[in-house]
Every structure is written in structure tokens, then in C-alpha cells.
Amino acid sequence: MMDVIIIGGGVVGCGVARELSRYKLNIALLEKTDDISNGQSKANTAIIHGGYDAKPGTLKAKFNVLGNKMYDKVCEELDVPHKRNTSLVVSFGPDGHAELEKLLQQGIENGVPGLSIIGQDELRRREPNIGSTAYEALLVETGGIVCPYEMTQAYAENAAMNGVTFYRQAEVTGIEKVEGGWKVISKAGTFTAKAVVNCAGLYSDVINNMVSEDKISIVPRRGEYYIVDKKYADAFHASIFQLPTKMGKGILVTPTVDGTVLLGPTAEDIDDKTDTRTTAEGLAKVLKFASLTWEHIPMRNFITTYSGLRAHCDRNDFVLGEAPDAPMFFNAAGVESPGLTSAPAIAQYLAEMIADKLSANKNENFNPIRKGIPKFREMNDEQRARAISINPDYAKVVCRCETVTEAEIREAIRRPVGARSVDGVKRRTRAGMGRCQAGFCTPRTVEILCEELHISPLEVTKFGGNSKYIESYLFEKGDNENA
Numbered sequence: 328m329m330d331v332i333i334i335g336g337g338v339v340g341c342g343v344a345r346e347l348s349r350y351k352l353n354i355a356l357l358e359k360t361d362d363i364s365n366g367q368s369k370a371n372t373a374i375i376h377g378g379y380d381a382k383p384g385t386l387k388a389k390f391n392v393l394g395n396k397m398y399d400k401v402c403e404e405l406d407v408p409h410k411r412n413t414s415l416v417v418s419f420g421p422d423g424h425a426e427l428e429k430l431l432q433q434g435i436e437n438g439v440p441g442l443s444i445i446g447q448d449e450l451r452r453r454e455p456n457i458g459s460t461a462y463e464a465l466l467v468e469t470g471g472i473v474c475p476y477e478m479t480q481a482y483a484e485n486a487a488m489n490g491v492t493f494y495r496q497a498e499v500t501g502i503e504k505v506e507g508g509w510k511v512i513s514k515a516g517t518f519t520a521k522a523v524v525n526c527a528g529l530y531s532d533v534i535n536n537m538v539s540e541d542k543i544s545i546v547p548r549r550g551e552y553y554i555v556d557k558k559y560a561d562a563f564h565a566s567i568f569q570l571p572t573k574m575g576k577g578i579l580v581t582p583t584v585d586g587t588v589l590l591g592p593t594a595e596d597i598d599d600k601t602d603t604r605t606t607a608e609g610l611a612k613v614l615k616f617a618s619l620t621w622e623h624i625p626m627r628n629f630i631t632t633y634s635g636l637r638a639h640c641d642r643n644d645f646v647l648g649e650a651p652d653a654p655m656f657f658n659a660a661g662v663e664s665p666g667l668t669s670a671p672a673i674a675q676y677l678a679e680m681i682a683d684k685l686s687a688n689k690n691e692n693f694n695p696i697r698k699g700i701p702k703f704r705e706m707n708d709e710q711r712a713r714a715i716s717i718n719p720d721y722a723k724v725v726c727r728c729e730t731v732t733e734a735e736i737r738e739a740i741r742r743p744v745g746a747r748s749v750d751g752v753k754r755r756t757r758a759g760m761g762r763c764q765a766g767f768c769t770p771r772t773v774e775i776l777c778e779e780l781h782i783s784p785l786e787v788t789k790f791g792g793n794s795k796y797i798e799s800y801l802f803e804k805g806d807n808e809n810a
């Protein structure tokens with residue numbers, strides 16, 4: 328029998344895996360899809376929230392503030408790009424003042440440091456491109472940005488380095504109580520474990536409801552976005568919010584750690600947990616509201632659009648900890664925003680609770696340090712020459728837009744919990760994330776996946792399942808010479 332099975336390979340599941348690997352425990356993580364970071368953790372706004380927005384007394388408020396404080400250390404240990412670029416919640420007209428005051432007081436009650444309301448002059452000094460009707464703003468000094476999928480990968484790699492086993496294409500379809508623990512039935516086989524942790528995001532209700540009478544329900548709440556080209560990296564310094572609504576934090580304009588700018592998200596409750604389409608109505612709404620913040624949005628420089636589904640729980644809060652009627656079954660359910668910010672604190676909280684219940688000893692060999700893949704685009708000439716002399720694949724640029732080399736792509740596949748699909752390579756290296764959106768680099772990326780994984784091009788997918796690129800060959804190898 329294993330010690331712990333974690334269900335779900337998002338930022339929370341991978342974070343829990345890494346924190347649990349500090350202990351001498353036999354741990355496995357089961358992920359439904361072909362890759363980690365395939366759910367909410369890949370498509371969000373990537374903000375490290377200050378914590379002023381969540382209702383005081385909720386788990387969201389508590390873990391947001393705790394998680395925010397942990398980010399610098401975790402990102403340093405795991406070599407994850409992040410930046411304390413501050414957040415601004417802007418009111419457009421004097422009527423918003425009372426609302427800003429309320430947010431300020433709420434933030435103070437939640438224990439958020441570095442909050443103040445700034446007027447016109449200071450706002451325009453900080454953000455010269457802010458819209459003409461912007462009136463004043465709540466400044467959140469602890470607000471930041473982070474790469475959410477690199478955060479998830481870094482957690483997973485570090486967990487794997489410290490002994491956690493990852494199973495992908497391992498959808499959990501049933502959980503049964505057995506003597507001394509749980510039987511977990513998955514598409515990768517049946518496991519038994521003393522403890523189970525539910526980190527299944529949008530499906531965390533399904534997993535919880537398999538074992539507990541304390542039922543929960545998760546509604547997918549879709550958020551749609553535009554991404555603006557890196558040319559506009561300096562358009563805004565802070566992440567610019569508008570006053571929040573009851574559906575969420577409103578539509579933002581925010582820089583990313585990679586130099587693009589995000590506009591969005593909308594907030595729309597839908598029925599289908601797989602419906603990640605963008606819609607004409609949703610994107611029109613993004614433009615309408617974002618143009619208050621950024622009056623002359625450079626629409627010709629949109630790179631792409633995307634949407635993400637929030638795991639909104641009917642309890643309006645995170646569901647964390649041991650289920651009341653299912654000992655040794657732990658939930659990290661309904662972890663919607665600010666879940667990315669809260670992830671380090673949730674992971675630590677659950678890991679300590681589980682280790683305590685299992686009377687686990689510390690893993691003396693735990694190594695908290697993980698290094699990211701060295702990025703050619705960030706190297707100076709001297710570093711590039713050195714990288715090429717050690718590994719000539721650094722001289723072969725595969726993705727021209729993002730300057731990603733063959734060496735980086737091969738390493739992304741070879742690493743622990745490495746890429747298995749074109750999107751997996753994309754999230755680990757940024758190959759295909761630039762202006763041409765994978766128009767040039769896909770064929771070579773497919774070839775490299777084939778070489779590294781010893782598979783045929785017919786087996787390469789965009790994101791697992793049936794998302795194949797090539798249905799059949801027109802010619803057998805060599806036949807085309809005569810065609």
C-alpha cells in the first residue's frame with residue numbers, strides 16, 4: 328500500500344506533491360490528461376494577488392495572503408520567473424471612491440500590507456498610458472505576476488526529483504474504502520493508499536462526491552482573453568484591475584512575465600466543463616471594458632485569444648482539509664482564483680496535515696532546488712557561445728518568434744515529468760507561443776518529439792487524446808522520391 332495518492336496535476340496537486348516529498352513517504356500523483364498543468368493552471372491571468380478582494384474570514388482570504396508571502400522564496404528555490412510589479416484597482420470617476428475605500432479596509436482586515444489609495448497625479452505618473460477617465464486607484468504593493476505553467480512544472484519536477492511518481496493519462500474513475508486506506512481505480516491501474524488528496528480542479532466535486540456525503544458542486548466559470556504582442560511589453564507596469572463585480576475581479580490589462588500583455592477575463596457560468604471556446608460576445612466584452620484602461624488598444628497586434636474555466640464551488644470558498652465523513656481523504660476542492668496565489672500555502676498546509684496524520688519522518692535527502700531550462704533568448708553573446716560549445720543544439724533555432732532552440736526542446740522532453748505533446752513543449756519552452764503561433768516551428772517540434780520519444784509522427788498529438796496532427800502518410804518512406 329502506498330502512503331499518499333494525489334489526484335490532479337495542476338499547480339495545487341503538484342505543489343502538494345512537492346511539499347509532501349519533504350517527508351519519507353511513498354507518493355504518486357495521478358493526472359487525467361497527457362500532461363500536468365492542463366486545467367485551470369494553464370489558462371488564467373497569472374496574477375499573484377495581494378489579497379484585498381476576498382471576503383474576510385474565508386479560506387480564500389487566508390490562503391491568498393499566506394501564499395502571496397511565500398512566492399518569492401518558492402520561486403527562488405524553483406527558478407520560476409515572477410515579478411512584484413504591483414497591482415492597481417482603478418476607479419473611472421469619483422463615484423468609485425467609496426468602493427476603493429471598502430477594498431482598502433477589507434485588505435487591511437485580511438492582513439494585506441502595502442495598500443494605499445493614490446490620486447490622479449500619482450496614477451498617471453506610474454501609468455502614463457492609463458485611460459483618460461481613470462480617476463484614482465488602490466495601489467497594492469505586494470501584487471505580482473508569475474508564469475503559472477512554469478510554476479506547476481517546477482513543482483512537479485522538484486517533486487519527481489524528490490521521489491514522487493507521476494502517472495499521466497490516469498483518470499481516476501472510482502475510489503473505495505479499504506482496510507487501512509483507500510482503493511483508487513484509475514485508467515493507469517488500481518492503487519491503494521493510506522491517504523488520498525483531491526486536487527482535481529473542475530472535477531474536484533466528482534472526486535469528493537465519490538467518497539463523502541458532504542456533497543459539493545463545481546460550476547465552470549469561463550474567462551476569455553486576448554494576448555497582445557511583446558511589442559507592447561512596456562505599455563503598463565502594474566496589473567491594472569477595474570472595480571470588482573460579484574462574478575469576479577473584473578477585466579484587467581496586465582503585463583506577463585514573458586513580455587506579452589493580457590486583456591481579460593470575462594466571467595460566465597456555463598454547463599460544460601470542457602467548453603474552452605472563445606466567443607464573439609465574450610471577446611467584445613473584453614474589448615469594451617479593457618478600452619477604459621487602455622484607450623488605444625493595438626488590435627492589429629493581438630497574437631491570439633484563449634479561455635480558461637474557473638472551478639467555482641457552490642460554497643463560494645475553497646474546500647480544504649479532511650472530509651468530515653471520510654478519514655484520510657483530503658480536499659483541495661473548488662480552488663478557483665486566487666488559487667494560483669494560494670497554491671504554495673495550500674500545499675504546505677495539506678502536506679503538514681497529512682504528514683502529521685501519517686506520523687511521517689522528514690526526508691533527509693529532500694532537495695528544494697530546481698533549475699529551469701537555460702533560455703537562449705535570455706543569454707548574452709558570451710553565454711550563447713558557451714552554451715553552443717557545450718551543446719551544439721543550442722545553435723539550432725526552432726521557434727523564430729520566441730528564439731527557442733532545439734536544445735531547449737529536447738531538454739523539455741527529457742526532464743522528469745517531461746513534455747509528451749506539442750503543447751507540452753510549448754508550455755515548457757514557449758516554442759509556438761509567439762507572433763506566428765506555431766506556424767513555423769510545429770513540423771520540427773513534431774520531429775523532435777518523435778526522435779526523443781521513439782514514436783511515429785502519426786502518434787504525435789497537440790495535447791494528447793485524439794488531437795493528432797497527421798492522420799496518415801500519403802507516401803511510405805522513400806516513395807515520394809518517385810512521385
Ligand SMILES: Cc1cc2nc3c(=O)[nH]c(=O)nc-3n(C[C@H](O)[C@H](O)[C@H](O)COP(=O)(O)OP(=O)(O)OC[C@H]3O[C@@H](n4cnc5c(N)ncnc54)[C@H](O)[C@@H]3O)c2cc1C
Pocket residue numbers: 334335336337338339340341357358359360363364365366367368369370371372373374375376497498499500526527528529530531534549550551592634635636637638659662663664665666667668669
Ligand atoms: C480564467 C481564470 C483566471 C484566473 N486567474 C487567476 C489569477 O490571476 N491568480 C490566481 O491566483 N488564480 C487565478 N485563477 C485560479 C487558478 O488558476 C486556479 O485556482 C489554480 O490553477 C487551481 O489549480 P488546481 O491544481 O486546483 O486545478 P487545475 O489546474 O484545474 O488542475 C486540476 C487537474 O486535475 C485533473 N483531473 C481532473 N479530474 C481528474 C480525475 N478524475 N483523475 C485524475 N486527474 C483529474 C485535471 O486534468 C487537471 O490537470 C484563475 C483561474 C481561471 C480559470
